[in-house]
Amino acid sequence: MIDQTEELPSPGVTAPRGFLAAGVTAGLKPSGRPDLALVVNEGPLDVGTAVFTTNRVVGAPVLWSRQVVQDHVVRAVVLNSGGANVFAGPEGFQDSHATAERVGHALGVSAGDVVVASTGIIGERLPRQLLLDGVDLASAALSDDGGPAAAVAIMTTDTVPKTSHVTIDGDFGTWTVGGMAKGAGMLAPALATMLCVLTTDAVIDAETAERALRTATRQTFDRIDSDGCMSTSDTVVLLVSGASGATPDPEGFTAGLTAVCGDLARQLIADAEGATHDIAVTVMGAETEDAALAVARAVTRSNLFKAAVYGNDPNWGRVLAQVGTVPESVAAFDPATLDVSINGVLVCKDGAAHTPRSEVDLASERLVQVLVDLKAGGEVVTVWTNDLTHAYVTENSEYST
Amino acid sequence: MIDQTEELPSPGVTAPRGFLAAGVTAGLKPSGRPDLALVVNEGPLDVGTAVFTTNRVVGAPVLWSRQVVQDHVVRAVVLNSGGANVFAGPEGFQDSHATAERVGHALGVSAGDVVVASTGIIGERLPRQLLLDGVDLASAALSDDGGPAAAVAIMTTDTVPKTSHVTIDGDFGTWTVGGMAKGAGMLAPALATMLCVLTTDAVIDAETAERALRTATRQTFDRIDSDGCMSTSDTVVLLVSGASGATPDPEGFTAGLTAVCGDLARQLIADAEGATHDIAVTVMGAETEDAALAVARAVTRSNLFKAAVYGNDPNWGRVLAQVGTVPESVAAFDPATLDVSINGVLVCKDGAAHTPRSEVDLASERLVQVLVDLKAGGEVVTVWTNDLTHAYVTENSEYST
Known part of the structure; x- marks a missing residue:
């Protein structure tokens, strides 16, 4: 039985058990809107996997995060809007590194287990101090119903936050996949990095998680194509807490993950500003x-x-x-x-x-x-x-x- | 010495010796503007070669003309605007065939030596009788200064006719390449079949002509790309009369041909309606x-x-x-x-x-x-x-x- 809540907003990344999230205003956006999100996996598992843009020209956060996910251990994801940190030189990479360090310090985890994602204007440095103060603010605001706030903080030209979840009550117990997304090669694609964080409380090993994520993104996000342009920062991360104790079979888990990705992909298409069809x-x-x-x-x-x-x-x-x-x-x-x-x-x-x-x-x-x-x-x-x-x-x- | 006349219009396809051309109004365009062009090679040579769209979905005229050029003998090219004859079913092919037959009859040549090219609305039959009457009209209007009129008759959304020529006075004698073009994946590409007819009075064999045409188009028309869309009817034909008696070396001929193609390509880009850059x-x-x-x-x-x-x-x-x-x-x-x-x-x-x-x-x-x-x-x-x-x-x- 799939219970996909139709009412908005879905709790998104905090729909599954074992996750905390927050969305705060770090001051990166001139508009003064929320611009920094933090998603934390409280376990018991700390499995993480990700897929990134295939563009050969990538932003500093992608360079950093590719290293983080290599061991399939991810404890947190920090995301900011208001600046993509692309083409910002070696200092840009240091900004991403410093952000991960600050998250690690605040949560008592290794910086090497913190994925960083940024979206917004390219070719400019991020204001590092605002970013680090924002991390402290977000760490203090973490809660198990912070998913919707996190989804708001990653918006750029999106007109609505995008969250989704499915809860599956199956032979192996009850487990949930949640997620949030923004952007997506849409109608203002200079800011249209697609960022997506997926969470699940199912008990899933790293290999299954990776295979499921590749299958799900291939059938969903890879099949929305607004203008054929590929961002330098696209990032989709999956965090596994295992907090439900339920161990679905790989096919079932892939189906649940694909359902959430598909729903988020449709929300992205539907929010293409200026599109009439x-x-x-x-x-x-x-x-x-x-x-x-x-x-x-x-x-x-x-x-x-x-x-x-x-x-x-x-x-x-x-x-x-x-x-x-x-x-x-x-x-x-x-x-x-x-x-x-x-x-x-x-x-x-x-x-x-x-x-x-x-x-x-x-x-x-x-x-x-x-x-x-x-x-x-x-x-x-x-x-x-x-x-x-x-x-x-x-x-x-x-x-x- | 290259004498590329800067004054417009260039005589285009009738700049070289040995060619007649005409542009008439067959009534295919609702606007009542000229819509049928005929270019005839009077020899002594009757060498012809062509390159066509690489699209797998092609119009009836391309299906017909591919056969015509296989033996490298082309005596005439008949072109119409006001209808592309694409997706018009088996009757569409018969329309192209009948047009070539009428040209053959009027000129006393084989229909199998007549290239046909059409541009305009797709998915509709051409009015065959208007087309055939237009061929008769054009045949009667043929003249050795008909190049500019022919260039006008192939226009669709073009705002100006495109003609060009170069005359080369070299070690092997004086010879000329002329040409006309329309369209080109430009800003109203539903009508943007690119059609181009090139003529030369140099003495060139079929193999050299084909190699030169492929080289010239690869470096010119293949490198203008307005919207990445590929027409179903693009056609570039080269006719060789040999009437100058001059036999340039293959490199020199290729350079002259490339110069004319490059000039026509630049005219196509410059006439992209609505473009500001x-x-x-x-x-x-x-x-x-x-x-x-x-x-x-x-x-x-x-x-x-x-x-x-x-x-x-x-x-x-x-x-x-x-x-x-x-x-x-x-x-x-x-x-x-x-x-x-x-x-x-x-x-x-x-x-x-x-x-x-x-x-x-x-x-x-x-x-x-x-x-x-x-x-x-x-x-x-x-x-x-x-x-x-x-x-x-x-x-x-x-x-x-």
Whole structure:
């Protein structure tokens, strides 16, 4: 039985037992809004694992945190908004290190077990003293219902905090996965580092946790793609307390973790500022999952198609033109047999016009569902994106970063 | 000595000897503007070669014309705007075939030696009778100064016709390359098939012509990239009349051809409707040409960076974030030693902020020059694009295709 509370806010990272969290105002943001979050694993387990951006150019916090998670022991995660600490030189790395040291000192744990994540303006130093004072403030404010406050403190251009959890009452006992997220290659992506902290009180070993996290992120966060741009700081961390005493099987745990990641991913897409449509591109009939993914990504990265959707134009020609850019070595299909449906209307059958596009109504709903049938196999993948709007151009041309 | 006339219009395809051209109104465009062009090679040679879009989903004219050029004999090219003949089913192919037949009949040549190219709305049949009557009209209007009229008749959202030529007076005699182009993945790319016809009176064999055309397009048209979208109909044809009697060496001919293609490519970028900046991304210090090209393309495809340029923000962080997306297997570089200059100002040195970005002035010039130094070798490549503007979104969301 899955109990996924529909009421907001979900407690997020403090939904599972064994976790404390806080969100405070360190003064990093000119707006004076909360900007520093701390999540602490109280155990009994201290398993931690993470996935980071695959960008070769990364921020100092990623360089630091990659080292922290190597031994799969993580006691705390400290996150700040108001500054990404990217391209800030060797001093930037020292700022991340000092932050971890201060958390370690406040909690009585090793700095080497503290993950650091930062989001905000790039190319500038963070004010170190404000950061360290903020850590002290957050340490003093830690509580077992601090999840929502932590979720607020990591927001940048997000309009709402994103939290989620699932509680599973299964054969192995009752256990919970919680999480919070911000950002995500969204509509103001200079600030759009995606940060996500996941927590669980299930009893899970490091290897299972790592495998589950990779599977969950691959099927959720990796399949939202607002503008094809990859941040230098994306970080997803999973902390395992084991406080429930319940030991789910790996498949069950992966499913629960994927549910929370999927919910957070949908919240990220829905909060894309300025977007008027969420677009779900589903590719079916693919020979392999990779083939389906490559074709779906090609479509979600089309400025032309995304601008057409903004204009409520179900432009399947622009869909097919993108499908055609995927090399034969990546995805098998015969251009002459491709089908495209938009919101359930088969606008293109066997590579040629079918039902008139005028029968597709895009204006009355936010969701646009595009279905491409490659007719080459049985694999199906969905990738999410948003439409390309005037607001996107405004935010990304006027926002000073 | 190169005599590249600066006055407009260049005669374009009728600049070299041995060619006739015409541009007429067949009635395919609701606007009543010219929409059908014919270019005829009068010989003595009838060598022809072409490169087409690499998209796997292609229009009927490309399917037809690929067959035509296989034997390297091309006597004429017929081009229409007002309809792309893409996704128009088997009847669409018959329309292209019938057009070639009519040209063959009018000129007394084989239909199998007539290249067909179409541009305009996709997913709709062309009105065949109008098309065939237009061919008759064009055949009757052919003249040796018809190049400019032909260039006008292939325009879609282009605001000006694009023609160019170079005349080279060399050791092997005097010979000319001419050309015309339209479109090009530009700012209204639903109509942005790139069509280009090149003509020369040099004496060139088929093999040399093909090699020269591939080299020239790779260094010019393949390096302009407005929105990363690939048309289903892009076609570049080269016709060789040999009428000058001059036989340049292959390198010299390739250079002349590349000059005309480069000039046409620059005209295409400059005519990107709604763009406020042309952006030249130069990647130097690359280990290989492919590495430089991959990095330059990654930058030119960044919506974030292109929107920043629209806002006159020299956002080098967005440049580096794109550089970092190129896998190590494709381009060698150390993120910690990357340099970025914008309009000659070294804003990033060794992966960190250097000269303040406020010293870069983007507002007063259309051209933005981005220089990325990978410090990994000696190869240099430049790729051109435009900024991402409100006008792009407007055109591509409101234009009904």
